[in-house]
Amino acid sequence: MNLKIAVLPGDGIGPEVILQAKKALYAIAEVYNHEFVFEDALMGAVAIDKTGNPLPEQTLNLCLNTDAVLLGAIGDPKYDNNPNAKVRPEQGLLKLRKELGLFANIRPIKPYKALIEASPLKREIIEGADFTIFRELTGGAYFGAKTLNDEGTHASDLCEYTEEEITRIAHLAFKSAQKRRKKLTMVDKANVLETSRLWRKVVQKVSESYPDVKLDFLFVDNAAMQLILNPKQFDVILTENLFGDILSDEASVITGSIGLLPSVSLGEKNALFEPIHGSYPQAKGKNIANPIASILAAALLLEHFGLTKEANVIYKAVEKAIEYKVVTVDLKPDSKFGTNEVGEFVSNFI
Amino acid sequence: MNLKIAVLPGDGIGPEVILQAKKALYAIAEVYNHEFVFEDALMGAVAIDKTGNPLPEQTLNLCLNTDAVLLGAIGDPKYDNNPNAKVRPEQGLLKLRKELGLFANIRPIKPYKALIEASPLKREIIEGADFTIFRELTGGAYFGAKTLNDEGTHASDLCEYTEEEITRIAHLAFKSAQKRRKKLTMVDKANVLETSRLWRKVVQKVSESYPDVKLDFLFVDNAAMQLILNPKQFDVILTENLFGDILSDEASVITGSIGLLPSVSLGEKNALFEPIHGSYPQAKGKNIANPIASILAAALLLEHFGLTKEANVIYKAVEKAIEYKVVTVDLKPDSKFGTNEVGEFVSNFI
Ligand SMILES: CC(C)[C@H](C(=O)O)[C@@H](O)C(=O)O
Ligand SMILES: CC(C)[C@H](C(=O)O)[C@@H](O)C(=O)O
Numbered sequence: 287m288n289l290k291i292a293v294l295p296g297d298g299i300g301p302e303v304i305l306q307a308k309k310a311l312y313a314i315a316e317v318y319n320h321e322f323v324f325e326d327a328l329m330g331a332v333a334i335d336k337t338g339n340p341l342p343e344q345t346l347n348l349c350l351n352t353d354a355v356l357l358g359a360i361g362d363p364k365y366d367n368n369p370n371a372k373v374r375p376e377q378g379l380l381k382l383r384k385e386l387g388l389f390a391n392i393r394p395i396k397p398y399k400a401l402i403e404a405s406p407l408k409r410e411i412i413e414g415a416d417f418t419i420f421r422e423l424t425g426g427a428y429f430g431a432k433t434l435n436d437e438g439t440h441a442s443d444l445c446e447y448t449e450e451e452i453t454r455i456a457h458l459a460f461k462s463a464q465k466r467r468k469k470l471t472m473v474d475k476a477n478v479l480e481t482s483r484l485w486r487k488v489v490q491k492v493s494e495s496y497p498d499v500k501l502d503f504l505f506v507d508n509a510a511m512q513l514i515l516n517p518k519q520f521d522v523i524l525t526e527n528l529f530g531d532i533l534s535d536e537a538s539v540i541t542g543s544i545g546l547l548p549s550v551s552l553g554e555k556n557a558l559f560e561p562i563h564g565s566y567p568q569a570k571g572k573n574i575a576n577p578i579a580s581i582l583a584a585a586l587l588l589e590h591f592g593l594t595k596e597a598n599v600i601y602k603a604v605e606k607a608i609e610y611k612v613v614t615v616d617l618k619p620d621s622k623f624g625t626n627e628v629g630e631f632v633s634n635f636i
Numbered sequence: 637m638n639l640k641i642a643v644l645p646g647d648g649i650g651p652e653v654i655l656q657a658k659k660a661l662y663a664i665a666e667v668y669n670h671e672f673v674f675e676d677a678l679m680g681a682v683a684i685d686k687t688g689n690p691l692p693e694q695t696l697n698l699c700l701n702t703d704a705v706l707l708g709a710i711g712d713p714k715y716d717n718n719p720n721a722k723v724r725p726e727q728g729l730l731k732l733r734k735e736l737g738l739f740a741n742i743r744p745i746k747p748y749k750a751l752i753e754a755s756p757l758k759r760e761i762i763e764g765a766d767f768t769i770f771r772e773l774t775g776g777a778y779f780g781a782k783t784l785n786d787e788g789t790h791a792s793d794l795c796e797y798t799e800e801e802i803t804r805i806a807h808l809a810f811k812s813a814q815k816r817r818k819k820l821t822m823v824d825k826a827n828v829l830e831t832s833r834l835w836r837k838v839v840q841k842v843s844e845s846y847p848d849v850k851l852d853f854l855f856v857d858n859a860a861m862q863l864i865l866n867p868k869q870f871d872v873i874l875t876e877n878l879f880g881d882i883l884s885d886e887a888s889v890i891t892g893s894i895g896l897l898p899s900v901s902l903g904e905k906n907a908l909f910e911p912i913h914g915s916y917p918q919a920k921g922k923n924i925a926n927p928i929a930s931i932l933a934a935a936l937l938l939e940h941f942g943l944t945k946e947a948n949v950i951y952k953a954v955e956k957a958i959e960y961k962v963v964t965v966d967l968k969p970d971s972k973f974g975t976n977e978v979g980e981f982v983s984n985f986i
Contacts, residue, residue, distance in 0.1 A: 370837075516756075532857050
């Protein structure tokens with residue numbers, strides 16, 4: 287298979303971990319006779335530094351015209367702690383999501399057997415947990431109108447949703463539930479928010495087309511608690527953008543490290559693959575960042591194009607790395623292995 | 637001391653647990669020679685059923701003219717799953733918060749020694765954790781304009797904040813931090829939301845008056861993760877309404893049961909005390925609901941009026957109940973004790 291892949295290493299540890307994902311994909315291409323062409327481009331703080339724009343036109347065009355996008359991470363504290371900054375790295379990512387129409391962010395959560403002990407949660411709570419979060423990605427408060435008055439004393443964010451936006455991701459989530467344990471949990475705050483009530487109504491309607499899937503509802507405050515009290519109760523979780531942001535990071539604790547979780551963001555035509563962790567600027571250049579989430583993002587990419595066998599080899603390689611404890615310090619505090627060594631292990635295994 | 641206390645038992649298990657809180661307060665009044673006058677009033681689904689209004693005028697007037705309000709819980713699934721319901725129990729609570737100007741909700745989180753094993757988190761993660769969440773309670777998306785178009789296909793919620801709203805709760809939180817371990821963590825989503833950037837700016841400004849308090853910032857997605865990974869890092873957490881709703885319920889898992897956590901909501905003149913759990917309709921009337929959160933809400937009430945000795949007796953009684961395992965099934969699955977028995981134990985201890 288020929289694939290053209292746009293690579294956006296981004297900020298902080300992004301470039302280091304993405305390098306390991308590329309190494310894995312190169313190894314796959316060689317062994318299985320594919321041709322993967324990578325083209326790197328700027329996004330995030332690095333793009334602001336070089337061009338003034340967090341998502342340069344060139345990067346956007348590249349992403350629109352490739353088969354897939356592989357993203358590292360973006361974000362830089364020099365913008366976070368400056369409430370007056372007019373341009374921010376995150377604007378690049380949000381614009382990219384919007385322009386590529388990536389309306390569904392999908393994050394599978396499943397602990398690795400060999401890592402059960404690395405989780406802050408007790409073994410009996412997480413063993414057997416296996417669920418997927420469907421987070422709406424191009425709507426809600428992320429994209430609604432924002433205001434700040436001239437005196438800088440009043441601010442607002444508008445959260446908006448339309449039936450259509452809810453319907454399309456709901457179908458994806460129900461279809462996924464049909465292939466899994468046939469349970470879908472809608473998370474919202476319908477006792478307070480109008481948008482949540484719309485979500486509830488539309489999801490109830492969509493559910494009529496999936497009579498074999500059991501639908502239930504949880505308020506987001508309760509969901510934040512249930513994820514930790516009893517994660518095994520979940521199969522597919524469906525939620526809006528901001529709730530999904532919070533809950534999917536929270537759910538990462540089930541696996542012991544956020545450094546293990548990839549996600550895919552899907553649109554009608556485009557797909558973006560990334561680790562769910564941030565740019566972790568404190569670790570930049572130290573060869574300590576965990577590359578597994580990025581490597582697994584590459585595996586999700588392969589799966590997306592039907593290269594299941596190839597993806598499985600990567601999953602296997604990652605499992606072995608974990609089993610042999612060729613892991614970074616987030617998983618084993620006294621580990622002697624760094625970002626590079628873990629990446630080498632995986633690509634050599636392939 | 638003479639205190640007039642408005643009691644709003646509310647829905648579901650509210651009346652049962654509130655009864656135990658009242659019993660504890662009666663016992664305190666007798667032993668320590670106080671006069672507590674209770675007046676019950678309707679709020680929530682029960683108020684809708686009887687008057688059509690989730691917060692009848694009479695209830696509001698009572699609350700405005702008492703020293704304190706003691707609340708059970710409100711909410712009923714018959715409204716939750718009906719996105720078209722025009723009147724909802726929660727409207728009563730939100731209106732009460734607004735009318736009483738209860739802008740700060742304060743939830744202390746600290747695991748009981750005897751209950752460390754009841755938490756889904758590992759002992760080493762939670763032992764020693766001790767923090768307080770300051771949640772803004774009368775602003776944000778809870779109270780902003782809501783819209784739904786006529787076709788029912790587009791909905792919106794507006795999240796708004798003013799400098800003044802942020803300033804007043806920030807002062808409370810910083811003052812609390814000064815009396816504690818002098819660390820304040822502001823939780824927001826300043827990389828995306830305009831209101832969060834206003835929060836960050838205003839809190840930075842307020843912090844100048846508290847040079848002895850160390851201020852740091854966390855994005856809400858990261859905070860949801862850190863609460864579980866390492867709750868000991870927190871001292872005082874300050875956040876807006878909806879984030880506070882989610883994070884404080886999430887944080888309850890640290891103590892092993894949401895049935896143990898009380899909260900106080902403060903305004904300039906008024907104060908409301910309640911368990912943080914919901915109305916738990918499935919348990920209604922079964923004598924299985926944990927009354928401890930309500931009893932501790934009563935203790936917070938005593939503390940609020942300077943009755944520290946009396947409050948401490950209640951804390952002691954609760955600790956003993958837990959130590960002797962006179963607890964409900966949420967804490968001990970094979971327990972023979974119910975709501976009533978736990979309440980009796982506490983009031984007899986006093
Ligand atoms: C970087 C930030 C804007 C982003 C988000 O909030 O969506 C990140 O947290 C994520 O989850 O991908
Ligand atoms: C009942 C509901 C409206 C309320 C809230 O969201 O504030 C509750 O969850 C709480 O935290 O007190």
